[in-house]
Amino acid sequence: KAGVTQTPRYLIKTRGQQVTLSCSPISGHRSVSWYQQTPGQGLQFLFEYFSETQRNKGNFPGRFSGRQFSNSRSEMNVSTLELGDSALYLCASSEGRVSYEQYFGPGTRLTVT
Amino acid sequence: QKEVEQDPGPLSVPEGAIVSLNCTYSNSAFQYFMWYRQYSRKGPELLMYTYSSGNKEDGRFTAQVDKSSKYISLFIRDSQPSDSATYLCAMSRFTDGTASKLTFGTGTRLQVTL
Numbered sequence: 001k002a003g004v005t006q007t008p009r010y011l012i013k014t015r016g017q018q019v020t021l022s023c024s025p026i027s028g029h030r031s032v033s034w035y036q037q038t039p040g041q042g043l044q045f046l047f048e049y050f051s052e053t054q055r056n057k058g059n060f061p062g063r064f065s066g067r068q069f070s071n072s073r074s075e076m077n078v079s080t081l082e083l084g085d086s087a088l089y090l091c092a093s094s095e096g097r098v099s100y101e102q103y104f105g106p107g108t109r110l111t112v113t
Numbered sequence: 114q115k116e117v118e119q120d121p122g123p124l125s126v127p128e129g130a131i132v133s134l135n136c137t138y139s140n141s142a143f144q145y146f147m148w149y150r151q152y153s154r155k156g157p158e159l160l161m162y163t164y165s166s167g168n169k170e171d172g173r174f175t176a177q178v179d180k181s182s183k184y185i186s187l188f189i190r191d192s193q194p195s196d197s198a199t200y201l202c203a204m205s206r207f208t209d210g211t212a213s214k215l216t217f218g219t220g221t222r223l224q225v226t227l
Contacts, residue, residue: 048213055211099213100145100205104156
């Protein structure tokens, strides 16, 4: 089975712009979770989608949003980018409803200038 | 205080050594415990997952969970240079129909030398 794929792998944006990141889960997996990884804060949970519904949400501002499509692919959007949004954004997919067994993609490296 | 504490290292060991990696946590509600390995510029790779207390073995890796002490460990036997990476512990609890919110430790950087 192919693993989790994320596009694009690298992205450079300017403060105030918005960005959309894409994630394709492992075939058959219905849950997609998003994380932000920074040197200072480590890996932090953003949100989880299951069957096109957001089931769980972390402590991030409303500028961070996401959605999931009927084929389980997911996108996350960050509006009004700030310098502090520079990070590695990781997507993880899970097969079961409980969704603790998560398999990560390679991530999208976002740099905000 | 962070919910999950992990020594950042670096931890340097000779090839063939037994490696012990540990995490402590403060939230007694955590039920699921995972270990990930992350190579530089890559996404985390799931190594082991366990539910509640006890031991689980998979090849050279053994995961231990002691819920009474709020302490989890990962042991790597016969360590190899290819094991050099950052090891992250993660844990979650079941709430609102899901246990998807993983809380991670900061990671321990391991270097296995020849």
